[in-house]
Amino acid sequence: MNGRKDSGGCVVLLSGGLDSAVLLGLLASRGERLVALFADYGQAALPRELEAARALAEHYSVPLEVVKLPFLAAWSRSALHAGEPPRPGSLEGEDARRSARSVWVPARNAVLLSVAAALAESGGMKTVAFGANAEEGAAFPDNSAAFAAAAAEFLRLGTMAGVTVEAPLAALDKRGVAELGLRLGVPLRLVWSCYRAGRSMCGACESCLRFERALRAAGAPPQLLARFER
Known part of the structure; x- marks a missing residue:
């Protein structure tokens, strides 16, 4: 945070x-x-996720803070920590519900937003943002x-600064x-949206299935689709 205490600004998860x-x-464009x-909450994809986060932060010239939350892994039975998330046959119905239950990390986003709020308040920033x-949202509350x-x-009630x-x-x-990402010119080639940490995104976990489906529907260039294993 470099000791800056000026008003405004946002901590982005x-x-x-x-x-x-x-x-x-989107926020950088504003x-x-x-x-x-x-x-870092002990997720199996940690090396690739952190690599992606660092590359994206560097692209937008945004400082990156890394927080370690080992208790989330210690308390969790999530497949995100075991490294073997399910490969759902569908993103609908019982397949989707079973996958969501298996990768759920208890109260993760509630914890992350609280940590982000502490960072924001300590640096004189007014907002935290996350990618809901x-x-x-239909699968994960x-x-x-x-x-x-x-x-x-x-x-608002839990911070002195609101x-x-x-x-x-x-x-x-x-x-x-x-x-929206394509319109904004977001470097989607840097993204890692896989529950695993392989050389390529596995193409079979729930996160990969959603990402690949979204890219195809959005008319993304072929080189982005080539990042998934076949």
């Missing part, structure tokens, strides 16, 4: 995935003072517009997020 990358690009925050979207609104009220929450992508599905 940056995982290196599609939603947070487009969120960062000329806001930004600090990106990456969380309508598509994943902490990715919904309702959660974002509740978190905004909680953090830090609030922004979720500008909350009404968009993944296709809409990808389309």
Whole structure:
């Protein structure tokens, strides 16, 4: 934070995935003072996610803070920590519900927003932002517009400075997020949206399936689609 205490500005949760990358690009296009925050919570994809987050932060000339939250892994039974997330046959119905249950990290986004709010308040910043979207909000309660609104009220009361929450992508599905990213010129080639940490994105986990479907629907160039294993 470099000791800056000027007013305004935003802490952006940056995982290196599609939603947070487009969120960062959107906020950067507004000329806001930004600090990106990456969380190491013991996820299997940590090396690739952190690499992506660093590349995106560098692209937008935004400082990146990394916070370690080992207790999330210690308390979690999520497949995100085991490194073997399911390969759902579909993004609909019971397949999707089973996948969501298996990769759920208890209260993760609630914890991350609280940490981001502490960072924001300590640096004189007024807002934290995260990449909630309508598509994943239907499967994960902490990715919904309702959660974002509740978190905004909680953090307003829980910080002396009245830090609030922004979720500008909350009404968009993944296709809409990808389309916005392409319009903004977000370097989607830098994104890592896979639950694994291989050479290429696996193309089979829920995150990959959503990302690839969104890219195809948005008319993304072939080189982006070539990043998935076949």
